[in-house]
Amino acid sequence: MPHPRRPTTPLRRSSLSSLSLSASASSHPAGSHRTSPSPLEHLSPLLADLADELASLHSNVHAMAELDTALGTFNEGFAELVWGLRLNAYCVEWPEAPTQQSFDRMEELAAAAAAAATRLVPLPPASPPPPSASEQTLAPSTAAGDMTYRTQNDTILGEEETPKAAPKAAAGAKPRPKGKINPALKKKRETFVEGIIDTLPLEYRGSQPALRTAMSQVLHGLIRLSKSPSTPPAGARVPDLVKMPDLPQARVNKCLIALVQKKVVAKTNEGGVAYYRLNVPVPS
16 A cells, blocks of 8 residues: 655744743643743833833824824915015015105195194285375366365375374273284184194194193294294294193104194204294294
8 A cells, every 4th residue: 555645735833922822731731720830911101111101102293293183284374474475575666765846745745734723714904005296296286166066085195194093992901911912813713723734744633632632732922922022033932832731741752743743843953952833934
């Protein structure tokens, strides 16, 4: 009888743990209690530490993912801001220094202020022309018959009118105190001040009522000091315009700076002291 052929398929290599288990199983019969430790029991604390580290790694990776999301949101918002600034730079021209248009606008505002001041100042009455030489020679030879129809208000050429005495004040009427102005002149000056304020920036024209009131007080003070004989020719000083607590020095300085920029007020320095005077004609 022929011998059976041996199989040529290689067997799977046995691991050390399987060999140790088979050895322990062969050395201990079935039903007996095994007291020898497992070969992998010494790896249990290491595996526990590995599990803790993997949990820490997972939490850190999760935090990095949240940080990446936050940075992405910030980058999108910042990119939109930069894009908007670039579009604004392409659409709006904002020079850092005055241009020719600024100087032209300044001249137009100064001309408008001067025109407004000129309209408010009344023109002086025109003086009558002097008599000619022929009229002077004919005046003495006027006959008496030619004066038949002279009225009380008519005068002969060449004659000098006798000055009439000023009418006496009515009994009981109080004389007007010095320093007071009549209502008509006061109204003219108020209109003059309002015309100047209307040419100033918006903050003085009404957006800030307190600043508009301060500007009106400063202009009235400059007008009053310009008419005062005790004011030097250079103009008034800042302490002359300060009126506490309604008109502090800081607000007076701000108003004067705006008036100097509009060329309504001229500023001069003498001996380290600043003087301010109106640069436009004042109604009187």
